[in-house]
Amino acid sequence: xxxxxxxxxxxxxxxxxxxxxxxxxxxxxxxxxxxxxxxxxxxxxxxxxxxxxxxxxxxxxxxxxxxxxxxxxxxxxxxxxxxxxxxxxxxxxxxxxxxxxxxxxxxxxxxxxxxxxxxxxxxxxxxxxxxxxxxxxxxxxxxxxxxxxxxxxxxxxxxxxxxxxxxxxxxxxxxxxxxxxxxxxxxxxxxxxxxxxxxxxxxxxxxxxxxxxxxxxxxxxxxxxxxxxxxxxxxxxxxxxxxxxxxxxxxxxxxxxxxxxxxxxxxxxxxxxxxxxxx
Ligand code: C2E
Ligand code: CA
Ligand code: CA
Ligand code: CA
Numbered sequence: 248x249x250x251x252x253x254x255x256x257x258x259x260x261x262x263x264x265x266x267x268x269x270x271x272x273x274x275x276x277x278x279x280x281x282x283x284x285x286x287x288x289x290x291x292x293x294x295x296x297x298x299x300x301x302x303x304x305x306x307x308x309x310x311x312x313x314x315x316x317x318x319x320x321x322x323x324x325x326x327x328x329x330x331x332x333x334x335x336x337x338x339x340x341x342x343x344x345x346x347x348x349x350x351x352x353x354x355x356x357x358x359x360x361x362x363x364x365x366x367x368x369x370x371x372x373x374x375x376x377x378x379x380x381x382x383x384x385x386x387x388x389x390x391x392x393x394x395x396x397x398x399x400x401x402x403x404x405x406x407x408x409x410x411x412x413x414x415x416x417x418x419x420x421x422x423x424x425x426x427x428x429x430x431x432x433x434x435x436x437x438x439x440x441x442x443x444x445x446x447x448x449x450x451x452x453x454x455x456x457x458x459x460x461x462x463x464x465x466x467x468x469x470x471x472x473x474x475x476x477x478x479x480x481x482x483x484x485x486x487x488x489x490x491x492x493x494x495x496x497x498x499x500x501x502x503x504x505x506x507x508x509x510x511x512x513x514x515x516x517x518x519x520x521x522x523x524x525x526x
Pocket of ligand 2 (some may be wrong): 305396
């Protein structure tokens, strides 16, 4: 038994070793990914139910790693957050989303709002407002065509820092949306202290809504409460007609999901916006 225990220890520590090496390797690759142009943004349309039109798009980060292939953000954003690399990466995302949106407006497409995911680490920078301001100036995008998606947990954990910062961003004319709402157990009343205009219901609630009465009840309650606080609501991960029908009858404002469109490359998105304009 003793020997066995020793073996397990050895296996255990070599696992830790290879995990450390793997993380270190990925960190180094991520460090070089910006200058090597390995990042790309995809854009997923956000559809307004009331008058059947696309009002916005969410920018979603993609990493084309030369050795790993296409890496999901779920597999590298956590490491980027821990190592602080999310700061330069997040700045690149903001710049690229604003630059791209302005280019489409200049090409004559009807202006839409681009939403960008913001990590806690980014919001904790004292000069975050100045960063956003200078990116908006550099790209010449009107602030009202930018929305920042901040997760419920980030907003609540940082309520004190967030408050002033979000207020300043709001005064600039930037839209603020609370992302992944419903999984953090915070109350909307608390979030309402922040200068936000929209909440996004997490896709885990939408997913089971047509089969699970509890999830449907939660979605209904969130929509009703948000509306009573004069917030608009987006449902993410909408995949079926049944989900769409429930959300329509509950007067959910915006929907996003595979039922409408998967995330598109910039070129596909340009063609998408163009095609809905002609209709
Ligand atoms: P999120 O902000 O909740 O984004 C929604 C995710 O759901 C996206 O995954 C999107 O592709 C996916 N999705 C869209 N429609 C559907 C659907 O109908 N069904 C299902 N099952 N999924 C759908 P993605 O692109 O893999 O991004 C995962 C997460 O990575 C995002 O979750 C966000 O938290 C993070 N992320 C992505 N881009 C960025 C970024 O630029 N900065 C930061 N900080 N985080 C990012
Ligand atoms: Ca999001
Ligand atoms: Ca989510
Ligand atoms: Ca459930």
